[in-house]
Amino acid sequence: MTVTAERDTVSVGEFDFECGESIPELEIAYETYGEFEGDNAVLICHALTGSAHVAAHPDADDATSGQARAWWDDIVGPGKAIDTTEYYVVCANVPGSCYGTTGPASTNPETGEPYGTDFPPVTVRDWTEAQRALLDELGVPHLHAVVGGSVGGMNVLEWAKRHPDHVDRIATIATAPRLDTQSLALHGIKRRAITADPAWDGGDYYGEDHPDPTDGLALARQIGHVMYLSKASMDRKFGRRSAGREAERTFPEEPAAAFFPYRDVESYLDYQAEKFVDRFDANAFLTMTRATENYDLAAGFESDADALSAFDGSALVMSFTADWHFTVSQAESLAESLREAGTATAHHVVESDHGHDAFLVEPENVGPPLADFLEAGVTGSAVTDTSDDDDEPTESDFAPVHTGLFS
Structure with a gap:
């Protein structure tokens, strides 16, 4: 099935960073898939070295997309978990990166030279505000969902914190409200x-x-x-x-x-x-x-729950048992904060030995609960809240989710 796809770069004009500095023009590289129908937009937030090229399409030039293949092509596309025949999918390269959006390697129009280390310090808040500006350019006022893995999940949390009225559902995968000391x-x-x-x-x-x-x-x-x-x-x-x-x-x-x-x-x-x-x-x-590393969900608030208190949608938190970068316990702490904030939340734990990369290499485990969450929220048949709400959570308290549940 052919799905309409677009790959482009748009200028959102002068951009003010959280640090107080600004640049005269921010260009944002993005890709879109599917047709916008007013209430079906899904924003996908990429990880640390990811790009806007989240899914394959005929117009994409993989030789210049920054990656050898679309980084989440097993999840995004016609008939896949994030079904581009149903959803209007947007993925944007964030400020500070080097895959088409303005960053240190870009030319400073005021000097004619690359910004280099003169590029302003960038925060996850800046990523979120740049995406909001892009969506305004695309004519998308409201999002059905924001989805992201790893540091892209931090980006998702910032959406719930800063633009709670602009999104109905958030899905954070293999992430945490902040980095731990290690x-x-x-x-x-x-x-x-x-x-x-x-x-x-x-x-x-x-x-x-x-x-x-x-x-x-x-x-x-x-x-x-x-x-x-x-x-x-x-x-x-x-x-x-x-x-x-x-x-x-x-x-x-x-x-x-x-x-x-x-x-x-x-x-x-x-x-x-x-x-x-x-x-x-x-x-x-x-x-x-x-x-x-400087992201902290609770920054400016008394707690993570306080930071999320204005968000009245639903949330899917997904974690993986062998992920020591963003652990199951960190994910459960996030889920508890969402529940404390009054958000309908499911923490879906996947038994996996792939480590942090599991969210990229195990589409058979990531796809079904994500697809059901996008369609039905936390009541989806494959969305299983495997956390134990009665006791103090430890990793052994989480009942792992097996692939057989989705076969």
Whole structure:
């Protein structure tokens, strides 16, 4: 079935950031799928290094979309969980990124040079306000739902906090109201990997005669990959195996390295890093991670529940048992805050050993409850609230949801 799709960039004019700074023009890259019918718009919020290219369509040029394939194509499309024959789907690249929306690598019209580190500090609030401005340009005053995974889920929460009257349903997947201390530490190491690269040069590395800080960005990406996997998934996929004979080490090694095996897991991380540095900008990575780690749902309010008190729609919180980046317990805390705020809420826990990446690689577990939630809210047949409301929540209190429920 053919679905109308659009890929474009729109200017929303001068944009004021939460930090107090502004830029003369913010351009937003976006994609839309399906037909707008007044009450069927669904906004999808991408994760840290995602793009607007959420689903495949004939007009998309994957070579320039920023990613080898549409990042949630298993979930978004005709007949899929977010059915583009029923919903008008919008996905926008957020400010500070490098996939078409204005960010550090963009040209500052006042200087004719890339913004670099002169680009204003960006927050999740800025992402939300930019999306609101885009929807105004598209003539979409109200959203049936806002959906997002990982840091895109923080973006979803900010919609409920800042524009509670503009959205009926929110779905947060593998996310939390804020990063925990361990994640803050790892984010800090990722940033230091970039800024310690001599080629970063204080962020002024643009131009044909200047090398990009690819080594630092590659290391940052590798740290991120480890954060997104679980022990079980890494053991299953790589074990302690050596890489194949054709595999070559990407990074310089000490002389003794020749005596020891180049392991399969190292080769995988090197390969992923090589692909990533070809498609992402180091300053944009710094900007996006700063926005993520400084997000706090309760900022400006007494609590998370207080921040969500004006939202009177319904909410789906989804978490995964092996996700140590955004844990089941963090998700349950969010669900409890939503309930305290009076929001009809289901916390759907998926038994999975894929780690944080589960929301991207397990469409058979993510799709059914999400589809039912969009159609029927928390009363959907596949939307199961698996949290235990009677006792103090611990991870062992959550009854896992098995694939068989959806077969």
